[in-house]
Amino acid sequence: MEFFSALTDDHRAFVARQPVFFVATAAEGARINLSPKGMDSFRVLDAKTVAYLDVGGSGNETNAHLAANGRITIMFCAFDQPALIFRIYGKGRAVLPQDDGWAELYAQFTHLPGTRQIFVIDVDEVQTSCGWGVPFMTLERERPTLSKYHAAHAGTERLAKWAGRTRSIDGLPVRVATVLPDEKTSA
Numbered sequence: 001m002e003f004f005s006a007l008t009d010d011h012r013a014f015v016a017r018q019p020v021f022f023v024a025t026a027a028e029g030a031r032i033n034l035s036p037k038g039m040d041s042f043r044v045l046d047a048k049t050v051a052y053l054d055v056g057g058s059g060n061e062t063n064a065h066l067a068a069n070g071r072i073t074i075m076f077c078a079f080d081q082p083a084l085i086f087r088i089y090g091k092g093r094a095v096l097p098q099d100d101g102w103a104e105l106y107a108q109f110t111h112l113p114g115t116r117q118i119f120v121i122d123v124d125e126v127q128t129s130c131g132w133g134v135p136f137m138t139l140e141r142e143r144p145t146l147s148k149y150h151a152a153h154a155g156t157e158r159l160a161k162w163a164g165r166t167r168s169i170d171g172l173p174v175r176v177a178t179v180l181p182d183e184k185t186s187a
Contacts, residue, residue, distance in 0.1 A: 004126040006047035019139045024073040025065035030170035033061035048123045055114040064168035066092045083131035092121040097181045114150030115181045155180040
């Protein structure tokens with residue numbers, strides 16, 4: 001096991017090859033949230049800053065937890081050779097389409113239907129470990145279901161749905177998008 005204060009070029013290359021990552025957050029008095037992510041939604045912005053584009057799903061726990069205490073862990077693991085588990089520990093925040101800086105940040109990502117926010121993480125520490133217990137697996141393809149769902153529903157429907165989801169499953173406040181991503185970037 002090794003610890004680093006920032007991402008190296010080798011770390012960046014490893015992250016760029018991974019089709020899936022995991023996000024973990026927890027707030028005082030709330031359950032731990034652990035979510036898998038894919039869809040080419042992760043970016044290394046610099047050696048001390050990473051971000052991922054969040055597409056609306058069933059909940060918004062990460063938003064609530066980061067508003068409460070900012071703590072977040074991102075984990076990647078190699079399903080091929082060489083074996084490796086790679087964790088990023090940091091403090092994160094949600095950037096929503098109505099926020100200053102949205103357009104510049106959003107430009108770093110492939111625009112996906114249903115985008116509701118981008119989580120930006122200031123890296124405190126990076127850890128690598130062996131990963132020898134992780135099985136070999138291959139990516140067949142991304143699931144198109146979530147993108148198809150969001151593409152079939154008007155943005156105004158999404159905004160209305162999100163407007164009614166101002167609390168996490170544990171009752172913590174959630175800040176929601178009030179404009180659509182492309183409305184903000186084209187203004």
